[in-house]
Amino acid sequence: MSAASRLRISGGTVYDPANGVDGEVRDVCIEGDRIVVELPSNVPRLDARGMIVMPGGVDIHAHIAGSSVNQGRRLLPEEHAADPVPAPRLADGAIARSGTGGTIPSTFTTGYRYAGLGYTTAMEAAVAPLAARHAHAELDDTPIIDAGCFVLLGNDDYLLRQLVAGELARVRQYVAWLLGATRAYAIKIVNPGGIARWKSGGAERNVGGIDDPVGSSSVTARKILEVLAGAANTLELPHPVHIHCNNLGQPGNVATTLQSMQALAGQRAHFTHLQFHSYGGERGKGWKSAARDVIEHVNAHPEISADVGQVMFGPATTLTADAPVEHLLYTSTGRKWVNVDSELETGCGIVPYAYREQAAVAALQWAVGLELFLLARDPWRVVLSTDHPNGGSFLSYPQLIRLLMDRTYRDEQLKRVNQKMFAGSALLDGLAREYTLSEIAIITRAGPARLLGLTTKGHLGAGADADVTIYADHPDRAQMFATPRHVIKGGTIVVEEGQLRRAPAGRRLAVRPEYDAAVTKDLKRFFQDYACVSFENYGAEPVS
Amino acid sequence: MSAATRRVEHVTCLGCGCACDDITVVLQHDRIGEARNACALGAAWFGDGTMTPDVRVHGRTAPLEQALDEAARLLRAAQRPLVYLAADLSCEAQREAVALGDRLGAMLDSVSSGAAAGILAAQRRGRAAATLGEIRQRADVIVFWGTDPAERYPRFTSRYAVEPQGLQTPEGRRSRTVIAVDVGARRGPGDAAARVAVAPGDEMDALGVMRATVQGRVATDHERFRSAVELARRMSAGRYVALVADGEPGAAPADPDVAEALVTLAQALNAPTRCALVVLRGGGNRSGADAVFTWQTGFPFAVDFAPGYPTYRPQPGAVALLAAGEIDAALVIGSPASVPEPMATGLAPLVTVAIGPRVSAASFKPAVALDTGIAGIHEGGTAFRMDDVPLPLRPVLTGPPTAAGALRSLRERLGA
Numbered sequence A: 001m002s003a004a005s006r007l008r009i010s011g012g013t014v015y016d017p018a019n020g021v022d023g024e025v026r027d028v029c030i031e032g033d034r035i036v037v038e039l040p041s042n043v044p045r046l047d048a049r050g051m052i053v054m055p056g057g058v059d060i061h062a063h064i065a066g067s068s069v070n071q072g073r074r075l076l077p078e079e080h081a082a083d084p085v086p087a088p089r090l091a092d093g094a095i096a097r098s099g100t101g102g103t104i105p106s107t108f109t110t111g112y113r114y115a116g117l118g119y120t121t122a123m124e125a126a127v128a129p130l131a132a133r134h135a136h137a138e139l140d141d142t143p144i145i146d147a148g149c150f151v152l153l154g155n156d157d158y159l160l161r162q163l164v165a166g167e168l169a170r171v172r173q174y175v176a177w178l179l180g181a182t183r184a185y186a187i188k189i190v191n192p193g194g195i196a197r198w199k200s201g202g203a204e205r206n207v208g209g210i211d212d213p214v215g216s217s218s219v220t221a222r223k224i225l226e227v228l229a230g231a232a233n234t235l236e237l238p239h240p241v242h243i244h245c246n247n248l249g250q251p252g253n254v255a256t257t258l259q260s261m262q263a264l265a266g267q268r269a270h271f272t273h274l275q276f277h278s279y280g281g282e283r284g285k286g287w288k289s290a291a292r293d294v295i296e297h298v299n300a301h302p303e304i305s306a307d308v309g310q311v312m313f314g315p316a317t318t319l320t321a322d323a324p325v326e327h328l329l330y331t332s333t334g335r336k337w338v339n340v341d342s343e344l345e346t347g348c349g350i351v352p353y354a355y356r357e358q359a360a361v362a363a364l365q366w367a368v369g370l371e372l373f374l375l376a377r378d379p380w381r382v383v384l385s386t387d388h389p390n391g392g393s394f395l396s397y398p399q400l401i402r403l404l405m406d407r408t409y410r411d412e413q414l415k416r417v418n419q420k421m422f423a424g425s426a427l428l429d430g431l432a433r434e435y436t437l438s439e440i441a442i443i444t445r446a447g448p449a450r451l452l453g454l455t456t457k458g459h460l461g462a463g464a465d466a467d468v469t470i471y472a473d474h475p476d477r478a479q480m481f482a483t484p485r486h487v488i489k490g491g492t493i494v495v496e497e498g499q500l501r502r503a504p505a506g507r508r509l510a511v512r513p514e515y516d517a518a519v520t521k522d523l524k525r526f527f528q529d530y531a532c533v534s535f536e537n538y539g540a541e542p543v544s
Numbered sequence B: 001m002s003a004a005t006r007r008v009e010h011v012t013c014l015g016c017g018c019a020c021d022d023i024t025v026v027l028q029h030d031r032i033g034e035a036r037n038a039c040a041l042g043a044a045w046f047g048d049g050t051m052t053p054d055v056r057v058h059g060r061t062a063p064l065e066q067a068l069d070e071a072a073r074l075l076r077a078a079q080r081p082l083v084y085l086a087a088d089l090s091c092e093a094q095r096e097a098v099a100l101g102d103r104l105g106a107m108l109d110s111v112s113s114g115a116a117a118g119i120l121a122a123q124r125r126g127r128a129a130a131t132l133g134e135i136r137q138r139a140d141v142i143v144f145w146g147t148d149p150a151e152r153y154p155r156f157t158s159r160y161a162v163e164p165q166g167l168q169t170p171e172g173r174r175s176r177t178v179i180a181v182d183v184g185a186r187r188g189p190g191d192a193a194a195r196v197a198v199a200p201g202d203e204m205d206a207l208g209v210m211r212a213t214v215q216g217r218v219a220t221d222h223e224r225f226r227s228a229v230e231l232a233r234r235m236s237a238g239r240y241v242a243l244v245a246d247g248e249p250g251a252a253p254a255d256p257d258v259a260e261a262l263v264t265l266a267q268a269l270n271a272p273t274r275c276a277l278v279v280l281r282g283g284g285n286r287s288g289a290d291a292v293f294t295w296q297t298g299f300p301f302a303v304d305f306a307p308g309y310p311t312y313r314p315q316p317g318a319v320a321l322l323a324a325g326e327i328d329a330a331l332v333i334g335s336p337a338s339v340p341e342p343m344a345t346g347l348a349p350l351v352t353v354a355i356g357p358r359v360s361a362a363s364f365k366p367a368v369a370l371d372t373g374i375a376g377i378h379e380g381g382t383a384f385r386m387d388d389v390p391l392p393l394r395p396v397l398t399g400p401p402t403a404a405g406a407l408r409s410l411r412e413r414l415g416a
Helices: A067-074 A077-082 A107-116 A129-140 A157-165 A168-181 A194-200 A221-234 A254-263 A291-300 A323-333 A360-375 A394-405 A407-416 A437-452 A477-482 A518-530 B040-046 B064-077 B091-104 B111-125 B132-138 B156-161 B200-214 B223-237 B256-268 B286-297 B317-323 B341-347 B403-414
Strands: A006-016 A021-031 A034-036 A045-047 A051-055 A057-062 A119-127 A146-153 A186-190 A242-244 A269-271 A279-282 A286-289 A304-307 A314-320 A337-341 A349-355 A468-472 A486-489 A492-496 B005-011 B023-028 B031-036 B055-057 B081-085 B107-110 B126-130 B141-145 B177-183 B194-198 B240-246 B274-280 B329-333 B351-356 B368-371 B381-384 B390-393
Touching (some): A006 A437, A021 A437, A057 A394, A057 A437, A067 A337, A119 A129, A119 A186, A129 A168, A129 B381, A129 B390, A146 A168, A157 A168, A157 A221, A157 A518, A168 A186, A168 A221, A168 A518, A186 A221, A194 A323, A194 B132, A254 A269, A291 A304, A291 A360, A323 A337, A323 A349, A349 A360, A360 A394, A394 A407, A394 A437, A394 A477, A468 A477, B031 B040, B064 B351, B081 B091, B081 B317, B107 B317, B111 B256, B111 B286, B126 B274, B132 B156, B132 B274, B177 B223, B194 B200, B200 B256, B240 B256, B256 B274, B286 B381
Parallel strands (some): A006 A045, A057 A119, A119 A146, A146 A186, A242 A269, A269 A304, A337 B126, B081 B107, B081 B329, B141 B177, B240 B274, B351 B368
Antiparallel strands (some): A314 A349, A337 A349, A468 A486, B023 B031, B055 B368, B381 B390
16 A cells, blocks of 8 residues: 555445445445455545445456467457557656557556556466466566466366366366466366367367267267266365356357256356357357247246356457357458467467457357346356457447446447347346346446455455456446546555555465375376476476 | 476476476486486477576686676677577577667577568568467377477477377377478478479479478379479378478578578468478577567567667668678677577677677687576476467576576666
8 A cells, every 4th residue: 555554435325235235324434455344533534525435346257468469469469560569657766667559468568557547457268287387487577466366177178088087076076176276267178078089179169059969979068067066066166167168159059058057957057158159050050049948947046147258349359169050150251360270278269359349240249248237146156257358358348338327328229230130139128127236336346256255355354355446427337337437456546536555466366175196096097198398397486 | 206306297307498398307416417308409408407597707717796787888899780589598698689779779690580581472472371289289290390409409200290199190100191202302201102203403303392282283294293293283182281491590591582582382282181280499488589679679690779769671681781891899798509500700809798698708709708508408488389389498406607597787877
């Protein structure tokens, strides 16, 4: 903090849904890096009268650091040239760094821009274990925000072997070891089995459904989902498996999405960028919305959670471990394309993209995302994301919030878009719902924090991290959320009167479950036979 | 083993971009006696590890603090400084160096500007690529395009691309077809199962015909391209094809059009089959510099901070700016031995600060020379394999100052 380590944010209208506070005028007290119940009346004050006070934003799913992200950065020199970012002028002459923006900003700019948006935590959603060291190095250069990594599993040869051999207990040990070795926070599954098929070079280039065999009849997407979800829940990880289903972006993929959810019935699981997995229609015949079917299932199953993966009109970069999807996109768009197959583990595909209002598929994707938001009954379980930078940059969150809060604005937008594929979309039924500020606070901070099991984030109760965002109560909610007046991170005022003034280092969020060391013996044998890096050099831990 | 002998295992070698991390270094009396598993190039890179680090200011031996003060003074006084990253730096040192470039408003470049053709081609078109281990696991057809890795990347074929057994190549070389494409004097491996000769003047056309063949667009029956068409068909019939080319500068300057044609051929092959283009890169953590530049600035090399933010100047590049007399002082970091000749020549008349292994003996005679150890031998941290796989460095000897440490001290003096 600038001077004292104590601060009273006084007189603001507080939205702290995790603690049942819905727009009450009250003070928020900070001591050191924590929220406290009360402070003496003579501590420094930050006058928040007339302003909106919320916990710092928590992004449950974004691509901000690591090997795939950096491949994407390297592919986009023209975007970077068009969006130069001089170093911000920090208080007390502290040194900041210049950078570049675009859909994949440089690391320092990423940290500054998240903070400037009132976000203080973000999860990097796809880290190949082999490149985990790289992801952490980038996060070390991403200031202010606390960040964690989701480590990619579900196409890794070691796992698939254990499934063939029926060694399910060993899978749990392996997962526990891998999370620790890569300093990760949660397990990410991307297109289970599909990437392994893509890399194998056989006639089948992807899986078409969750019961397609992958190499062996005993390995299917269903099996991978069941075993990894079980492992995460048995290990009592703070966040359950984070699932990117098979058939992303394909017409008719609703069947796969619902089957995947049913396969895990009764188990905790998080389904990510659900919008990309909620399409009816048929391959070759076009897309239609199946948002209603998917969200009804989510509404009825409290063990399931999701983030939406909203598409926003404008530039984007599609960037995913789901490499076969990117090959399709490359083939259909003719844009530049990166594919990198990652040994024994996963893949990576990148295609720069733009969602246009007049493009029928993009407009449908936009509508499907909004339907999911507007039909979701429990905001705690259906939270905000754009799958940055896939559906659009994180900088578009304020615009998305306005779409959710302002029906008039939404209806105006709706009139402008291509509705060719809108048959059956609930959006045409005139969905009247407008999110309240409290609901926005849930889907942008309290909800993601709870789903991630981050007990000290997403709320303003005593003992919480002193991550606080203070907004001017502007009637245009897009403007309000784009330009917070003050942002406090870990007790430090990072944004003051709308200006970035301090840029402390962020913390890393990671789990370290216990495992039986016997698994490392088996892993060493596997490394000996197949790997091209030493077991001892793998992962992201410092070496002696 | 005697008390004076010790071993360090799983050491990463930065002798070339293969970054083999299976080296066991045997030390005797604080000298490297042996680098087991290392190839001849790797053994030469490790050497015996001995160093007599010197610190020189204007030619005279000086205390470290004085050298750092003078370095800061010279760089602060510069109107148009260059920060140039040579080889043998850890990513940690490279991160410090980019921070200095940012603070100084400098032109920032690295030895990777020599590999610009391939980098720019990938920026225009993208990549169809794989990590080296995936080539080992999958590739049943390997085409060496005008390159024989034996000389500059000695363990490439034994460790990654040809010999080892993999998931889908259970019998190693016998599970694969190795094809050498000889482009004039740029010859593929001598032990390839098949050879195709391409006249240097026909290289672009041959690649174009191959791509058209893969895409089923045209099939020329011109005699000149018969073997290229045949090769394209063989590649299309493979299960997983690796196309291997050298990204580092050779005797002839790299042709940007050829670099791009290799990318688009590899991309096109992903319709009928799977294909990865492997662009071979040199040692000393060159790929790490590209990665660090990219994540900190958005550009992989040739970054100009003069406007107060990063801009991309791949076309003039640092060498051209030096030749044009635009640069008035330079900070050169890393091994001077890796600095290309035109760059070293351009640096000679300038006021330079050099930080790196044996810089006190650099041909361009730095005004301030601060010898450091070599990343991977005397300095830990992280380095990238040529395919961007990050690996830890395990210093086997200590003693000389580290580049990352010296750069941090310089940053403090410059308020960066």
